[in-house]
Amino acid sequence: SPRMPENDEVRRALERGVRLMGFCAPTDLMQRAVCRLLDYRPHLDALAQQQETVRTALTGYGYEVCKAEATFFVYARSPIPDDFKFAELLASRGVLVVPSTLFHETGYFRISLTARPASVAEGLPAFARVLDAL
Structure with missing residues (x-):
């Protein structure tokens, strides 16, 4: 002041x-x-592969996944309108996602790919179990 x-x-x-x-x-x-x-180009092959693995799994389970190129996360539509509730359902199964309401629009969620690939892969079946429980 x-x-x-x-x-x-x-x-x-x-x-x-x-x-x-x-x-x-x-x-x-x-x-x-x-x-x-200025001329540095990071090696994104491993990240792109992990993103593709997650995208393929989620799409196979029935999720609508947004297209992206080697980002550190996967962005997908929540199967229920309340993305916070969906995040809670996954959390109860040991998987953490970020509801899109924290960023801008509602009805989506974000999965971080910064964990070990084995940890990310281990959590993928929970997405199918949540859909089955809805």
């Missing part, structure tokens, strides 16, 4: 923090790193 007695001191501390952390403007180190990374 402009009326705060320590206004200048707090402002300087905040400005310094922003500069050091690079949230609003890249630091010198960030700018140098970006120049070296």
